[in-house]
Amino acid sequence: MTDVLILGGTGWLSGRIARRWVDEGAAVTCLGRGSRPAPEGAVLVRGDREDADVYADLSRRDWDHVVDVSSHAVRVERAVDALGDRAGRWTYVSSVSVYSDDETVGADESTPRHPAASPADAYDYGAQKAAAEDAVMRLGERGFIVRPGLIVGDGDPSDRFGYWAAAFARASSEPVLLPPLEGSSAQVIDVDDLAAYIVTATRSGVVNGVGDEHPLADVLGAVRLAAGHTGSVFVADEGWLRAHDVEYWAGPRSLPLWLPTEMSGFMTRSNRAFHASGGRLRPLTDTIERVVADERSRGVDRERHAGLTRAEERALLSDR
Numbered sequence: 030m031t032d033v034l035i036l037g038g039t040g041w042l043s044g045r046i047a048r049r050w051v052d053e054g055a056a057v058t059c060l061g062r063g064s065r066p067a068p069e070g071a072v073l074v075r076g077d078r079e080d081a082d083v084y085a086d087l088s089r090r091d092w093d094h095v096v097d098v099s100s101h102a103v104r105v106e107r108a109v110d111a112l113g114d115r116a117g118r119w120t121y122v123s124s125v126s127v128y129s130d131d132e133t134v135g136a137d138e139s140t141p142r143h144p145a146a147s148p149a150d151a152y153d154y155g156a157q158k159a160a161a162e163d164a165v166m167r168l169g170e171r172g173f174i175v176r177p178g179l180i181v182g183d184g185d186p187s188d189r190f191g192y193w194a195a196a197f198a199r200a201s202s203e204p205v206l207l208p209p210l211e212g213s214s215a216q217v218i219d220v221d222d223l224a225a226y227i228v229t230a231t232r233s234g235v236v237n238g239v240g241d242e243h244p245l246a247d248v249l250g251a252v253r254l255a256a257g258h259t260g261s262v263f264v265a266d267e268g269w270l271r272a273h274d275v276e277y278w279a280g281p282r283s284l285p286l287w288l289p290t291e292m293s294g295f296m297t298r299s300n301r302a303f304h305a306s307g308g309r310l311r312p313l314t315d316t317i318e319r320v321v322a323d324e325r326s327r328g329v330d331r332e333r334h335a336g337l338t339r340a341e342e343r344a345l346l347s348d349r
């Protein structure tokens with residue numbers, strides 16, 4: 030039986046990875062503080078990765094595969110130090126946010142990264158991921174780094190992609206505010222496709238875990254159709270959105286998936302290596318249908334981490 034240790038395993042992506050491995054018949058151990066349960070069939074070891082001795086028991090045995098999703102370089106470095114010799118294979122979930130170039134279209138894994146964070150630096154996600162990657166790279170052929178782009182699917186805690194399902198569903202026959210569409214791309218990967226890839230991939234090195242690139246207009250059009258929206262849409266331009274204090278990508282008062290011109294390559298990364306190493310992508314419409322159903326069941330008017338409230342959207346639309 031394959032012995033898998035997931036540093037995490039109770040979060041969104043890491044939970045799906047754990048569940049997938051359980052389904053494949055592996056013995057799965059998850060390390061977390063216990064904020065959420067591990068998937069059924071997996072063992073949860075409670076511990077805080079801020080504690081120096083958190084890996085003591087886990088390092089007394091061998092693991093066929095260790096997976097880490099942390100975005101704190103020190104935690105990843107300590108884990109590699111404590112468990113690296115015990116692991117047959119080590120997959121680290123990084124991010125395309127390590128790249129310093131967000132403008133080049135179709136850039137591959139050789140794109141330069143941000144400088145790796147030093148312990149004294151203020152927290153920066155991309156720099157932390159880069160430093161964490163360096164620690165995993167010390168494991169040579171046993172190390173594997175996956176750099177996901179936007180991960181989407183049911184249960185997404187970031188509320189970004191799902192915003193569009195909720196926005197179209199809640200508007201019903203009323204207008205919806207859209208970001209600039211002309212020349213804009215969207216590139217997303219289904220959480221379960223990414224989990225399946227991490228469980229089954231056998232290569233080492235670095236691979237972008239990203240989906241195929243689609244015109245943003247097509248993606249939002251497919252979400253609109255699935256959500257049953259029959260109203261009109263208002264496509265705003267970058268200047269208008271900025272003048273109205275609307276943020277791009279994420280967070281409050283934002284339009285998720287909208288990227289400014291200087292980030293026009295961010296959702297156009299190459300996925301050649303992903304496909305060549307066995308990565309499979311389900312049809313985007315399958316993902317969209319799941320997301321629409323999930324947003325409806327979670328409540329399209331609920332408070333969100335990303336997007337506009339309906340009141341904000343209405344106020345913006347009335348200022349056209």
Ligand SMILES: NC(=O)c1ccc[n+]([C@@H]2O[C@H](COP(=O)([O-])OP(=O)(O)OC[C@H]3O[C@@H](n4cnc5c(N)ncnc54)[C@H](OP(=O)(O)O)[C@@H]3O)[C@@H](O)[C@H]2O)c1
Binds near residue numbers: 077078098179
């Ligand atoms: N969402 C995206 O679009 C996107 C894009 C690119 C890359 N990524 C990457 O994808 C990964 C997402 O993973 P995820 O969804 O599983 O993340 P998550 O939902 O934030 O889960 C984090 C896991 O780590 C555990 N954890 C957190 N702090 C800990 C601590 N101090 N000690 C021990 N365990 C701790 C959590 O359990 P407890 O809370 O119980 O401790 C949980 O199991 C991340 O690496 C992220 O950077 C995401």
